[in-house]
Amino acid sequence: MTSVAAAAGLLGCLASFAAGCASAPTLDVLPADEEYTLGTAAYAEGDYGEAAERLNRLVLNYPEDPRVPEVRYLLGQANFRIQEYPSAAQDFERFQGDFPNDSLADDALYWAGRAYEAQSLKPQLDQADTRRAISSYSDLVRQYSSSGHAADAEARTAALRERLAEKEMLNVRYYFKHELWKATEIYARSLIEEYPQSAQVAAAYLILLRTYEAQGKAEDAARVRQVLLDQFPQSPEAEQVRQALGPAEGVSLQARTTR
Template identity: 30%
Template sequence: MRIRLITLLLLALIVSSCGEYEKLLKSSDYELKKAKVFEYYDDGKYMKSIELLSQILPRYRATDDAEQLNWINAQAHFRIRDYMMAGTYYQTFAETYPLSNNAEEAHYLAALCDYYQSPRPELDQANTKKAIESFTIFMQRYPTSTRTDDCKARILELQEKLVEKSYLSARLYYDLKEYRAATVSLANSLKEYPDTRYREELMYLKLDAQYLLAVNSIPSKKVERYQTTLDEYYSFIEEFPESKFSKDVYRIFENTAKYLQIDTSVQPTDNN
């Protein structure tokens, strides 16, 4: 009986609260609405705060309250993880109030919103590149900021995502057995990120793709493509003489040399 009574009381409070909020939305008392914006925000009721702000911001645009209200608007959107809108509001705030005590924080949080919109590596990385640019601009604008180390760490993380994206895109053609496109894509990835942690694997895939392209070529193109395979082989073993791919690499060399009628007994290779 007591539990039922408590439940009914709670339901009554909820209904009453909803009714009060609906009345507030319809009210023309902007000062009350403004006070409630801060109250709801402090209580973590960000959606209610945002809804009220959408009503009152035009009214307070040219007043002394505008700066604080616009800041709360950006913060509330950030709290509900609407990073696209929050980033826009932070950027607008920083441009509108460049002398504000929150201007630096707004620039940083705008960049952070770009960071949170960066997708997983296999997807389009436009937002990742935008986030890197935003953090870089922030550090240039605030060279002594306490956020500098954080920005650098996030940039490195984002750059690693670009490296992985490049790797995944490069080997996609290889996995699809599109060897001509694979050689181009793998070469571009190595050129764009020469120090990538995937370098050894990418160079091996490039060699193997070139070899398989030669194998599957029409007779008139075989010699040229096998010769290119041989060049790729020498580039690979020069950089990775003790590679984990050595067995497969040497197999490619032997088959290539056989086609080109090269005496492998005089080749300085390691067939581990």
């Protein structure tokens, strides 16, 4: 093929490509009023996917429109309902960040927490979204203490913190199983200090006790044993300690804890 023919062929290809691009469908930009009407109507009818698309286009194309605060909030709700949780969390956080004095600002933080919580994984897996949910709920309680969502946010925070404690306990058990005593001690103490209300604390004390015993640290073991018996006398872990001590010593320790 000659260079002239090759050039002609190339020009033909480019022309065809340009024609294809010119004929490709484009997304029409509707007037703000029309986007708002269509978006809010879709939301009211429960068509949250359509609502999210319309409302998002309004926010992007008309950022100065006075209805943007309302639209931002509805956009977050629409995304939450179609389980687009990352987008919903971002929508709610932007709303609260841009309009912290709006009457819906506390609602936005609450639903940001709910969106992160919906993405929270079981304790064996990464807990980044669990921590993000806790952060949103904590911000809500701190910044809007009179919010109607505050009590539920606190309850959800407690449940999520228990999940983090379970995650920490998995680490404690792993290091204990592999006889990595220093790591076991670090993680057990971290759990006890960070999550003192957790149901995992008694088990953490028992593993810490066994860790000290395995290292021959008699004084540390005795101190942790007494804390376990004093603070969790009815726990299965305390019962294990009493059984290991034998009847005489177990009775003696029990007497000291009930004085």
